[in-house]
Amino acid sequence: MNNSQEEDRIIEAVLAHCRNGSTDQEAQIMRIPVGEYTSARYFHREVQTFMREYPLIVGHVSALAELGAFFTHDLFGVPLLVTRTRAGKVRAFLNVCRHRGAKVETRQSGTANTFSCPYHGWTYGADGLLRGLRHAPGFGDIDREEFSLVELPAFERFGLLWVKPSPSDEPLDIDGWLAPMSEQLQSLRLADHVLFKAWTVPLNMNWHIALEGFQEQYHFCSAHKHTACAAYLDNQGIYLDQYPHVRHAVPVAGFEKLADVPVRERSYRAHFMTQNYLFPCHFVQVMTDHVYVHTITPTATDACVFSCMMLIPETVSGAKAERHWQANYEVVRRVFDEDFAIGASIQAGLAAGANTHFTVGRYEVGLQMSRRALNDALAGRLPVPTLRQT
DSSP states (O other): OOOOHHHHHHHHHHHHHHHHTOOOOOSSOEEEETHHHHOHHHHHHHHHHHTTSSOEEEEEGGGGOSTTEEEEEOTTSSOEEEEEOTTSOEEEEESOOTTTOOOSOOSSEEEOSEEEOTTTOOEEETTOOEEEOTTGGGGOSOOTTTTSOOEEOEEEETTEEEEOSSOOSSOBOHHHHHGGGHHHHHHHOGGGOEEEEEEEEEESSOHHHHHHTTSOSTTHHHHTTTTHHHHBOTTOOEEEEETTEEEEEEEBTTGGGGGGSOGGGOOSGGGEEEEEEETTTEEEEEOSSOEEEEEEEEEETTEEEEEEEEEESSOOOSHHHHHHHHHHHHHHHHHHHHHHHHHHHHHHHGGGTSOSEEEEOTTOHHHHHHHHHHHHHHTTOOOOOBTTTO
């Protein structure tokens, strides 16, 4: 089988857990102040850090399949315009006119050579350069480069589109940022996948509550008694700290039978669901034959937005294939809804004063790993590498 060395080590680690009745654990419990879920000031710091200073996933490459294609994106709290130029380069800009601040492009997607602001007709190229303005003499000897759209760092990597939603003085080293997860992401060949479904759900909970529902396996057989529990080993996943990201390998039920299979015949992909946390707010959830890309976006201290892309390995052809993928979609939506119902109940209880801290157990490994990275970012200890640094 074409497993990586890392995947072979994960298989051996799970088999050892099966033999010993053990599981991955952190050295100690973690205590998180409840104020981190309720404080407006803390929330503002998080948004300004996580939603501005780091590369974030804005879509699958199929969204810019054609030269001249574009889409707009508003989920991160700043209006974005993402384009593929006629030269094939992916570029991103603040979707804000440099004249009086209106959105330049109001459509969700399409193809275009230029973008014209609906307010006063200032026109920009796909490269962001100001191309024309009505009654130009009224603005004197205007420097068109100075009034071009504000460009943002944009990247096309591993079949996904990434944008840092604020300008950068120096070019970002996106490959250095994603390096800890590059082997896993490269192996998925997401650029060859197609989008089966995309959906967005507003949630009445702090974004950490939604995030944490995907970061540990301890809850599977209580929160998902009739869904995910039966499909996976109970609390015997493997967590790899790929700082600031985390790889969480969840073995399927019956995994222990691999002990009787020759090493070279063991397939990692066929026996795991892999939950890849990509700092700060994404998960690439790898199933045995398809992939989900989740994003959790904070919108208020007590609200967030969950968005998801379901990527499948080939275009649906025929009713049988449609039924197969639709059934997978319905299963995962049911599991997610179970998590979201519990998350809403947690949010409702925050004001009750029952807890001053939340206690994160030693089994809740992925949650502890990600929290350390999030705390480091808020403290200024986690910069995105720049090309100049390297």
